[in-house]
Amino acid sequence: MAIKVVLAGDEALTREALTELLQLSGGIEVVAQTGWGDRVLGLLDDYQAELAVLDVRMPGMNGIEVAEHLHEERPGFPVVILSGYVRPGHLERAFKAGVRGILTKETSIRELSRVIRDVHAGGSHYPSELVAQLVAVGDNPLTAREVEILKAAEDGRPLSAIASQLHISPGTVRNHIHSAIYKLKVGNRISAVHAASRAGWI
Template sequence: MIRIVLADDEHLVRGAIAALLGLEEDLEVVAQVGRGDEVVGAVAEHGADVAVVDIEMPGATGIEAAARLADRRPGCGVLVLTSFGRPGYLRRALDAGVRGFVGKDAPVEELAGAIRTVHAGGKSIDAALAATALMAGDNPLTPRESDVLRAAADGRTVADMAADLGLARGTVRNHLSSAIGKTGTATRHEAAAKAHEMGWL
């Protein structure tokens, strides 16, 4: 029996997925959580073999939860189940140790098969998303440019961003200018939106 922790902040979606997986003879959902920062504890408490996580959750993203599991519970495979097919998400997920990436619109048979593959130590990546990620190329932003764009997305002023990030205002402006150029946009707000759309933030 493959023991599964299911993490999704949408209660109805989580319940429906758990019910469908429960119909499989070799799969058992042993815990459900609605926050990314609850995943590691649930895996440890229930001895789960696979964590199926959404990307965007309160507390921690699914990608952050995967990285924590890789560090603290490396024996637990991680599969991302998401409605966000952004190419940057796939690359970041793989870097965090995720071995499965499936869309929420996939048939339950595909999800169940992906869970079995991840449990066996293999990888199961949605083919269309993998192709899109390859065509999109690598994330062009540096870690500091990403930090600045995240701050810009909240509508903060340059002065506020500089204070929050511990940088000089001129340095923040330089990072914003570079990020705007790399994203092919005209303003910092457009740059933040484009980076988010691509899954780079």
């Protein structure tokens, strides 16, 4: 029986090419694909899929967030992250979300097929260079609220707008931003957002 896979990524051309190549590799059936992260869980249910291949960058919900939701709802469900944009913070969150396979888009279709089979069978695959980066960067020093606020601040909106969005006071937003700036050893909010983004923490 072929492994039923849902494939999610924001680039239609890449999704379609991967679908064709995976099907040709034998033993793998891409039963559904989507460009929106928030549609993945529904597709897994609709098609009774056995594994998800997720890009990190997607609208609606990114691949790491999808993996985190899956980990809460279906602990142990096999997930492979495939992306050209894997940062140490992504790897840290992926570990915590139970992701057992991580590949960059530099990989070959043969390698991707092998990792899908291995992860489906209970194995794991983590690129050594990414693990080394994670060790070098260290754990995410930010609290969940600081991450939430920095993510809301990515587009440069004023404190009052962030406070309104998150239903907290502007003073609370300011305090969390100051805390994040101190922890990240940067000079201002913009630098804090950039530093957290580069590390993959937001």
